[in-house]
Amino acid sequence: MSQNSSSILNKPTNLSLNDDTYKPDFRGVPSQALDAIRMRLAQLTHSLRKIRDDLSKAELPQWYSLQSQLNVTLTQLMSVTSTLEHFHDTLDATVVYPLPKFPTTSHETLLTTLLRKKYTPEVDEWLSESREASGLDQAQLTTKNVKQVLQKDKECTKWALDIFSNEFEKYNFKGLKTKKEQMEGDQMEIDYIPASQNIKPSSPFVIEDVLNFVYRGEEQGEKSENERDDSVTN
Amino acid sequence: MVQQLSLFSSIDDKSYDLFIATLTTLSGNPPILYSKLSTVWIPNPSYQIEGVNSKNQLVEKNRIKVSKELPLEMLKEFSTASGNAMKYNHEILKKLRDDSLPIEYVELQNMINENKTKRSVDAMEVDDEETTKPDTKNKYAWNISISDIPAAGNNRKVSMQTINESILLSHVGANSSLQKMLNELGYVFQYQYVTVGARFNLKHNLIVESQKIWNIGSSSKQQITKNGFLIKAFINVDKATDIDRMNLTETVLLNLQKELQGYVELTVPDRKSMDSRMDVD
Amino acid sequence: MTSTAVIFIERATPATLTNFKDALANDLLSTEGTWSLEFRTYRTQIKNYSEDSRSKLMYTMNFSHHDENTIIIKNKLGFLLSSDVSISNKITDDNRVQNLVENDCSTGFPESFDILLGNKLTNMWEQRQILRGDAGETFKTMNCLIRCINLFSSTGFKGLIIEIEDITKDCTNETFTTRINEIKELLTEITIKEYQISQDTLNDDEINTDSMNQTDYLCNLAYQYVRVLEY
Numbered sequence: 059m060s061q062n063s064s065s066i067l068n069k070p071t072n073l074s075l076n077d078d079t080y081k082p083d084f085r086g087v088p089s090q091a092l093d094a095i096r097m098r099l100a101q102l103t104h105s106l107r108k109i110r111d112d113l114s115k116a117e118l119p120q121w122y123s124l125q126s127q128l129n130v131t132l133t134q135l136m137s138v139t140s141t142l143e144h145f146h147d148t149l150d151a152t153v154v155y156p157l158p159k160f161p162t163t164s165h166e167t168l169l170t171t172l173l174r175k176k177y178t179p180e181v182d183e184w185l186s187e188s189r190e191a192s193g194l195d196q197a198q199l200t201t202k203n204v205k206q207v208l209q210k211d212k213e214c215t216k217w218a219l220d221i222f223s224n225e226f227e228k229y230n231f232k233g234l235k236t237k238k239e240q241m242e243g244d245q246m247e248i249d250y251i252p253a254s255q256n257i258k259p260s261s262p263f264v265i266e267d268v269l270n271f272v273y274r275g276e277e278q279g280e281k282s283e284n285e286r287d288d289s290v291t292n
Numbered sequence: 293m294v295q296q297l298s299l300f301s302s303i304d305d306k307s308y309d310l311f312i313a314t315l316t317t318l319s320g321n322p323p324i325l326y327s328k329l330s331t332v333w334i335p336n337p338s339y340q341i342e343g344v345n346s347k348n349q350l351v352e353k354n355r356i357k358v359s360k361e362l363p364l365e366m367l368k369e370f371s372t373a374s375g376n377a378m379k380y381n382h383e384i385l386k387k388l389r390d391d392s393l394p395i396e397y398v399e400l401q402n403m404i405n406e407n408k409t410k411r412s413v414d415a416m417e418v419d420d421e422e423t424t425k426p427d428t429k430n431k432y433a434w435n436i437s438i439s440d441i442p443a444a445g446n447n448r449k450v451s452m453q454t455i456n457e458s459i460l461l462s463h464v465g466a467n468s469s470l471q472k473m474l475n476e477l478g479y480v481f482q483y484q485y486v487t488v489g490a491r492f493n494l495k496h497n498l499i500v501e502s503q504k505i506w507n508i509g510s511s512s513k514q515q516i517t518k519n520g521f522l523i524k525a526f527i528n529v530d531k532a533t534d535i536d537r538m539n540l541t542e543t544v545l546l547n548l549q550k551e552l553q554g555y556v557e558l559t560v561p562d563r564k565s566m567d568s569r570m571d572v573d
Numbered sequence: 574m575t576s577t578a579v580i581f582i583e584r585a586t587p588a589t590l591t592n593f594k595d596a597l598a599n600d601l602l603s604t605e606g607t608w609s610l611e612f613r614t615y616r617t618q619i620k621n622y623s624e625d626s627r628s629k630l631m632y633t634m635n636f637s638h639h640d641e642n643t644i645i646i647k648n649k650l651g652f653l654l655s656s657d658v659s660i661s662n663k664i665t666d667d668n669r670v671q672n673l674v675e676n677d678c679s680t681g682f683p684e685s686f687d688i689l690l691g692n693k694l695t696n697m698w699e700q701r702q703i704l705r706g707d708a709g710e711t712f713k714t715m716n717c718l719i720r721c722i723n724l725f726s727s728t729g730f731k732g733l734i735i736e737i738e739d740i741t742k743d744c745t746n747e748t749f750t751t752r753i754n755e756i757k758e759l760l761t762e763i764t765i766k767e768y769q770i771s772q773d774t775l776n777d778d779e780i781n782t783d784s785m786n787q788t789d790y791l792c793n794l795a796y797q798y799v800r801v802l803e804y
Contacts, residue, residue, distance in 0.1 A: 257310070257555065258554075258555060259302075259303035259304050259306075259307030259310075259311065259520075259555075259556060260304045260307075261302050261303075261304070261520070262302060262303075262304040262305070262517075262518070262519035262520030263302060263517065263518065263519065263520060265300045265301070265302055265522065265559070265561050265565075266561055266562050266565035267516075267565075268302075268505060268516050268517055268522050269300070269561055269565035269566050270565045271485070271505070271507065271516050272330075272485070272505065272516075273355070273439070273565065273566050273567060273568040274355070274567070274568060275332055275482055275483040277507065277514070277516075278516070293684065293688070293692075294680045294682045296680060324675070326675065326676040326677060327676065328676045328677055328678050330678075335697065338621075339619045339620075339621060339622060340619065340620045340621050341618075341619055341696060341697060342618065342696055343696060344696060345618065345695035345696045345699060346618065346695075346699045347695075349695070351693075351694075351695050351696035352696075353696070354693055354694075359673075359678040360673060360676075360678055361672045361673060361675075361676035361678055362676075432669070433669040433670055433672070433673060434673075434678075435673045435678040435679040435683070436654075436686075436689070437679075437680075438689060438692075438693045455680060456684060456688060456689050456692055456693055457679060457680060457682075457683050457684065457689075458643070458654045458655070458656055458683050458684055458685065458686040458688075458689055459654060459655040459656070459658075459670055459673065459679060459683045460652060460653070460654050461642075461653045461654065461655050461670075461788055462652075462653045462788035462789065462792070463650065463651065463652045463653070463792075464650070464651040464652075464653075464775040464776060464788075464789045464792040464793065465648075465649050465650035465651055465775040465776075465792075466649065466650075468650045468651070468652070468775075472650060473645070473647075473650070473652050476627065476631070476647045476648060476650065477694070477697070477698075478617070478619055478622065478697050487677065489677070491677065501677065528680040528681060528682060530680075530681075530682040
């Protein structure tokens with residue numbers, strides 16, 4: 059239905075609209091790039107749809123399964139972006155046009171979508187939204203300004219990361235002791251040993267024995283003592 | 293009438309640190325150390341008590357549990373001094389491994405028999421000698437409770453027990469005391485025990501406790517939870533008729549059970565072990 | 574300490590209360606809120622209970638204007654039991670009850686002791702009688718609070734209760750006796766000759782009355798009710 063050519067020169071100028079014997083030249087189609095993107099987009103839409111369905115269910119799934127799904131989706135989104143970037147040059151130079159046999163009347167919407175050069179309204183909306191969210195003055199938005207802003211942003215991020223790592227150093231996120239306790243080296247206490255070999259506590263007594271005492275004063279082994287008494291008297 | 297929904301487990305002494313760390317992480321708060329005295333009373337055996345009331349309804353003889361908090365100062369020798377103040381925290385429990393406990397039978401019996409005359413004399417003595425007696429902080433109030441056998445049913449996911457309780461605030465009269473009140477009711481002392489535990493308050497009124505329990509007899513002391521701790525997770529619901537609350541409460545407990553699965557297995561104990569009724573003679 | 578006395582007029586008529594109010598009107602400063610009470614009598618079901626000459630009867634009282642408390646009176650002993658954690662914190666003015674909750678002694682939802690007796694101990698204690706008084710009136714004079722209430726049992730009208738409570742700070746036994754005599758005169762004025770009156774207290778004689786507190790006062794008040802109602 060459509061043909062892409064990587065070069066304007068390749069554009070077939072001599073075609074006649076009613077020529078059935080016309081053989082389109084598919085060599086120029088960047089099928090590798092398109093296929094890669096198609097695959098990743100398919101994955102992404104699938105994941106997004108799944109999240110949307112999960113969230114609209116009456117009972118929410120466990121938080122950890124939602125989180126892992128979101129992680130997967132974000133990775134896929136990254137993958138789409140990087141693929142787009144990778145094929146940026148090829149795709150930028152690709153022009154779409156319909157073949158003579160394309161059923162223009164029955165598939166008009168598809169055709170107009172494919173041939174559209176302006177952004178669709180919702181894309182325009184996204185763009186302006188993100189511009190607004192960036193808090194920049196739209197009117198003064200020159201390339202230089204943007205670069206400056208980006209630079210500032212990077213600096214800010216770096217500063218935050220430094221602060222974070224400094225603060226992170228100050229606390230202990232593992233074990234049972236605070237950093238302060240660790241530094242002071244409280245000699246009295248036994249060091250916390252990651253109990254890899256002894257994670258599961260063993261059961262030192264039968265719960266019911268304790269409860270029998272708590273609720274009725276029955277002592278452990280009382281019964282056997284009684285039995286012994288019996289055997290003596292007998 | 294309170295419904296107590298609970299699950300139990302046990303851990304050994306060695307696992308205490310990790311358990312405390314785990315629950316501290318879960319609850320977001322450090323544990324609170326507490327100690328209490330529980331005294332258990334039975335209908336006076338010399339009385340002829342029928343198993344039915346005047347309307348010929350079956351009423352079984354039940355034990356009464358009377359309990360009050362014990363001042364942590366009683367565990368002074370195990371506390372760690374920090375500055376001038378004594379520090380009482382869950383670490384104390386690690387030092388309480390055997391049968392001994394610095395709490396004496398006579399001391400506890402005195403609390404039960406405490407009457408007004410003696411109380412004022414005690415207070416005066418303290419003032420005169422400037423000694424710090426541990427029980428000066430210990431204000432008079434006892435909780436009196438009677439519990440049912442937990443609800444029956446094979447498929448119970450949590451233990452569900454009805455508790456009736458009232459709080460004794462004070463008494464007046466010649467030689468009046470807690471002992472006297474229960475004697476007048478027709479009850480006599482059976483046994484007493486001391487619980488020292490670490491307590492975590494979690495969301496939805498969920499409380500998790502790790503307890504050590506000592507039987508304080510007249511001639512000997514015995515730790516019932518030797519080598520370990522009794523773990524009790526529970527929620528009290530004041531309205532048993534509120535089905536939604538009951539279901540929610542059960543879910544909260546089951547979520548904790550799920551959370552700790554593979555580490556500490558919370559289970560429903562045999563309901564017979566939580567039955568405080570007298571044996572039928 | 575707070576001195577109280579309770580008067581019970583068994584042969585009262587509806588007019589008695591009106592007449593008494595009229596007689597009191599000369600000294601009246603203001604009228605205060607309404608109140609109600611419940612008075613229960615329990616009798617033991619234990620056959621050989623009285624072998625050591627214990628009384629077979631036990632009384633419990635609840636006053637609407639004295640918070641969620643139940644007072645047990647038995648053998649000249651008074652016990653004050655609470656059925657509300659926050660209110661009892663207020664009465665004792667410290668956290669002794671909260672301590673019970675925080676130390677795993679109480680679930681935090683106590684109830685009236687009558688519920689324990691009625692739910693769990695009916696094989697030992699049977700409720701024989703319940704006297705109720707509703708919409709009682711309170712009158713304030715220069716030095717006293719005077720509470721009046723008509724008591725009813727399940728069978729009907731039982732009589733009129735007049736409760737006198739001294740509200741001055743420096744009340745001695747002598748001044749309180751004067752107040753009682755004033756009330757007695759009022760009763761003579763309205764031609765009430767037969768009544769029961771009690772000023773008894775449960776405290777041991779050896780104890781200095783200064784050390785008496787709010788909780789003792791409630792037990793003593795309940796004891797006075799028992800004295801006049803069970804003469």
